[in-house]
Amino acid sequence: MDLSDSRTAGRVPRRVSAMEAVLGHLRGAIERGEIAVGDKLPTEAELGRQFEVSRSVVREALRALQALGLTVSRAGKGTYVAASGPAEHPVFGSYSARDLLEVRQHVEIPVAGYAATRRTRDDLDLLTHLIEEMEQESDTASWVALDTRFHLTIAQASGNPVFGRILEEIRDALAHQSTFLNQLGNRRRQSDLEHRAIVEAILDGAEDAAVRAMAVHLAHVETTLNAIVRPGHAPLSHEGEVIHE
Template identity: 35%
Template sequence: MFKAVGKRQLLSHAVEEEIEAAIRDGRLAVGDRLPSEMELCEQFGVSRTVMREALRMLSARRLVRIEKGRGIFVDTPSVASVSAPLELYLHLNRGTGQALDVVRARQIIEPPIAAEAARRHTAEDAERILANLDMLKACERPFEKLSKLDMEFHVLIAEATHNPLMPLLIHPIQQLMPKIKTGVYYAVSDAHEAAVTWHSAIVEAILNRDPEAAHERMARHLEIAEHHVRQLMAVEAESEVGG
């Protein structure tokens, strides 16, 4: 299946790229078992040290799964593993205005997602969304837990569209939200009440299979989220001046 890699290349990366290419072009499908480590060494013409490093990198990226005593398999990609590089990029490139950038991006993306969830959600989706809402209502502290519940709510709505691209769009953005939302909960006294009110309204529209109402309520929810972020930024600015 594979040819020996060139000596001038960084061998482990060259092996990683070749195996990834085989997965991308369909020569290896999800669940397929790769040749043994020794067979791969022979095909690529590399040492076991090089092969193990290449497999380690592929495993870290969730492209392959190494099962002791069974072999090496093409792994099933997850939303978290696929969106992790974008989440890292957003995290490392955060700036003073990133919180506003995040909420404005959400204003573009999430209202249509809520509308699609209203059209396509299943009974199982509804059960998970309602359970999240109940936990949000019951939880007042710590703010970190509230923030995580808030993030999960929006991810669940994306999953309820049953379009696999929607969670991929939402997940890396939502991974930034717990830190932002925790700050909002500290800075804005009625942030929890607003979250419960608007999450409840969005859930009602989704469960009623009313896409127009779901779109409108999500848009309004995110307008309020922008207002809360601006309040947070004002509090932080005052603190910097005072400090």
């Protein structure tokens, strides 16, 4: 079964990655009951042969299944089906998507406002450099690393080191969530636009605009997560239109 050239249905078809295709096949089989709760999935090597993809592709698909709450990994034993449908809130490491969103709404939104009024020249230079790199980056792992630095730099620009410590605590979980969103939610281009709006507001010293831009960004993160958990609910643009990428 060669999944390297799969496509999604919709108004504007887009090429689906091998990882998305593997995930879609396994998720569908679990949700239809073809693979029952309690069943053990084949090994990474076996799945790689079945789908004609690399083990790294299979590994990413299995991580996504686990984040969705459909499977659980048992050390030394393999991966087992844990539920017939996705959990309400995906889990990334030690934190659920809801945990992360609640913290980010209470921290990163006001932080963006503080950054707009307290940022230094060095902060502005670094944010400008990061957003330019992100807009040019094509590799997901590299983009996610830049995304993490971007949000930490805004916290640093707030002038309050406590905010940075809070984001450092959830840094790994945010990186896992960012990878998940980019692999399954086709988020990178829209994220770049949202990040650019945040940077421009901070550059302008516009506190209210920075707060609004960060709030929009986090709202779209939530919308995309919901769409992944409940397929058919497409993410929204800044103006509220459905995005077809």
